[in-house]
Amino acid sequence: xxxxxxxxxxxxxxxxxxxxxxxxxxxxxxxxxxxxxxxxxxxxxxxxxxxxxxxxxxxxxxxxxxxxxxxxxxxxxxxxxxxxxxxxxxxxxxxxxxxxxxxxxxxxxxxxxxxxxxxxxxxxxxxxxxxxxxxxxxxxxxxxxxxxxxxxxxxxxxxxxxxxxxxxxxxxxxxxxxxxxxxxxxxxxxxxxxxxxxxxxxxxxxxxxxxxxxxxxxxxxxxxxxxxxxxxxxxxxxxxxxxxxxxxxxxxxxxxxxxxxxxxxxxxxxxxxxxxxxxxxxxxxxxxxxxxxxxxxxxxxxxxxxxxxxxxxxxxxxxxxxxxxxxxxxxxxxxxxxxxxxxxxxxxxxxxxxxxxxxxxxxxxxxxxxxxxxxxxxxxxxxxxxxxxxxxxxxxxxxxxxxxxxxxxxxxxxxxxxxxxxxxxxxxxxxxxxxxxxxxxx
Numbered sequence: 001x002x003x004x005x006x007x008x009x010x011x012x013x014x015x016x017x018x019x020x021x022x023x024x025x026x027x028x029x030x031x032x033x034x035x036x037x038x039x040x041x042x043x044x045x046x047x048x049x050x051x052x053x054x055x056x057x058x059x060x061x062x063x064x065x066x067x068x069x070x071x072x073x074x075x076x077x078x079x080x081x082x083x084x085x086x087x088x089x090x091x092x093x094x095x096x097x098x099x100x101x102x103x104x105x106x107x108x109x110x111x112x113x114x115x116x117x118x119x120x121x122x123x124x125x126x127x128x129x130x131x132x133x134x135x136x137x138x139x140x141x142x143x144x145x146x147x148x149x150x151x152x153x154x155x156x157x158x159x160x161x162x163x164x165x166x167x168x169x170x171x172x173x174x175x176x177x178x179x180x181x182x183x184x185x186x187x188x189x190x191x192x193x194x195x196x197x198x199x200x201x202x203x204x205x206x207x208x209x210x211x212x213x214x215x216x217x218x219x220x221x222x223x224x225x226x227x228x229x230x231x232x233x234x235x236x237x238x239x240x241x242x243x244x245x246x247x248x249x250x251x252x253x254x255x256x257x258x259x260x261x262x263x264x265x266x267x268x269x270x271x272x273x274x275x276x277x278x279x280x281x282x283x284x285x286x287x288x289x290x291x292x293x294x295x296x297x298x299x300x301x302x303x304x305x306x307x308x309x310x311x312x313x314x315x316x317x318x319x320x321x322x323x324x325x326x327x328x329x330x331x332x333x334x335x336x337x338x339x340x341x342x343x344x345x346x347x348x349x350x351x352x353x354x355x356x357x358x359x360x361x362x363x364x365x366x367x368x369x370x371x372x373x374x375x376x377x378x379x380x381x382x383x384x385x386x387x388x389x390x391x392x393x394x395x396x397x398x399x400x401x402x403x404x405x406x407x408x409x410x411x412x413x414x415x416x417x418x419x420x421x422x423x424x425x426x427x428x429x430x431x432x433x434x435x436x437x438x439x440x441x442x
Contacts (some may be wrong), residue, residue, distance in 0.1 A: 002273050005044045032299040047073040049091055049098040051322060053081050058358040065350055069276030072337050081263060082202035085111075085400055092327075097255055099338040102143070102320040105395025109135060110440065116142035117328040117335060124343040133364040137321045143323030146346070147361040150316040150389070151211055151281030152301045154288070159192055159276045167300050173239075173307035178245055183276060184250040194250035196269040196278045199261030199355045200243040200411040207263075207279055208244070209407035210394055212304065213429070214317060216240045216394045219308040230437045234430040239306040241422055247279070248414045255414040279304065282375040289374075296374045303382075303390070315382040316375075319392025399438035405432045 014135050046066075051057050056078040063074040079087035079099075091098050092115065103109045107305050111115070118140040119125045125141055128134060135143035153176075155167060163183050180194035187193055198208055216236035221227060223235065226239075248255040252269050270278040271293060278284075282301075288294050303314045345351035346365040353369055355361045360373040371377075383389060396404060405428040411419040 013394040023193060039332030039334070039336035040335065041072065041320055041336040041340040043073060043343070044099075044331065044335070045332030046100060046334070046338050046341045047096065047098045048074070048076045048100040048338075048341075049084075049088060049102075050076050050078040051102050052283065053078055054287060055359045058286075058354060061358070062338055062345065062351065062354045065354070066341060066344060069350070070340075070344075072341070074341055074430070080203075082206060088112075097327060097330065099327050099334045100342065101327065102146075103135070103323050103325055105135065105323065107395055107398065107440065109137060109323075109325075110327065113137045113142055115325070115327055115329055116140075117326040118142070119144055119326065119339075122339050122343070124339060124346060127343065127346055127365045127367065129364050129366055129368075133320075143325045145320045145322060145364055146324050146342075147322050147355075147359075148318065148320050148364055149282050149322075149362070150301070150318040150375055151279070152303050152316040152375075154270070154278040154284065154375070155281055155300045155302055156270065156273060156276050156278075156294075156298065157300055158298055159190075159273060162192075163190055163276065167302065170302055170305075172311040173242065173305040175240075176305055180246055180250040180277070189300050192273060193252045193275045194277055195247050195252070196266040197251055197253045197261040198244075198247045198258055198279070198414075199263060199266050200258045201260060201262040202412070203406045204261065204263035204266060205411075206403075208399070208410060209370055210248075211281075212235050212279065213397075213403075213406060214393050215243070215306050215308070215390065216429075217396070218317075219306075221393060222309065228393075230434070230441070231398065232433045234426055234428055236306065236308050237345050237429060239308050240429075241425070243304065243306045244410065244413075245417070248417075251275070255417070257416045259411050282360055282362075282373055282379070284374045285375055286358070299374060299377050301375045303387075311342050311386075315387035315389040316379045317392060318379055318389035319353045321392060321394045398440050402428075402432050402436040 007321055018161060046174065048059070048063070059076045059078070063076045066074045086092060088098070088101055103112055116137065120141040125134065125144060128144060133145040134141045141329070157167065160166065163179070165179050170179060177433065183190060183194040199205070216239060216401050217232065220233060220235045247259060252274050253261065266278060267284070269275050277397065288299065303316055305311050305314065324342055326335060345355060346363055347367045352363070354369055355363050356369040356371045360371060360376070362368070362376050379389065406425065409425040409428040
């Protein structure tokens, strides 16, 4: 259904673009061929469809600052968590479509490459610290990464200490399991649980059907010496089951209740000090600190251990699935305004400060400011110590439908932890991968 809708939408959009742009003439109606848009930025406007709900207010404030400084209108609309692709499809079908949007990598690019302006001749592209942060479609630069992030298990060090442990006691999956189960056994006495709720509501399930699922994929890729595959084997799915069992059976709620638990529930439980461990990423830093909440001394982030690989040398999961794309079908003046806006974001003092301090981002651009984000600093420290970051392999997941299939199976298994229900998770993971890869790649 989604693919048919996407094909229909593409057809409608193609007709409307040709009608509105005189048959597609002019640089603003297609790929730029590596040249900066010939439009007049001062006559254009910016519409950014933001992927990150947790940074919505920061983006609103930055867009306002840009408009006040330049006089150019910049509007930010933030898609609801888990609904970005659906929102993008809807917005792209309207007049006044987003001039700036994002894709998660090669798989996402396949759906939108006909709407990606070639950024190879632009100033913002020249600001990248490495060409490895460019997302290419042949020789064209279809997108550029705008943030590098890390995720793992966020730890309330004070509660961990109350339970009789320290960060140094957790160096492997076995350590994490022993401590978590001990906390659960004494939860009535301690007054807190080991883990926040592993919510499988749409605002939270991405943490497990995507971020946690990255771990078994990463270790399989390491074994095979590959960076993608058309057929995942599922070598480490027993490890995936073990960590999932640990999360859901040592939590603030019963496993059967997870289907209705949200991302806000999980965060609020951690803020209320109802649990020691909270799987999330560096993007959560601003939500956890300030205004009488946690300080840096209270928190730490540790790797997600699943009992695979060299755990002693394992670092945080670090990478990106956030690539800016400029809508090539937009008006030339709007393209020019959008290019100026993103360049201002990553070069101006106002922009780089906001992305560093307000959003907690590490941005891969030459003028980047050092982030005060504790979790970013801890990732750097681990890397300096010789620990190997776990790469992000989300961009090789064959489709959003694959993620949804895994998420649904995980939710069903949480409610009834039978071998048969885990077999359904394995089927969604392995068989679903092969099926969705073939659909996506002909």
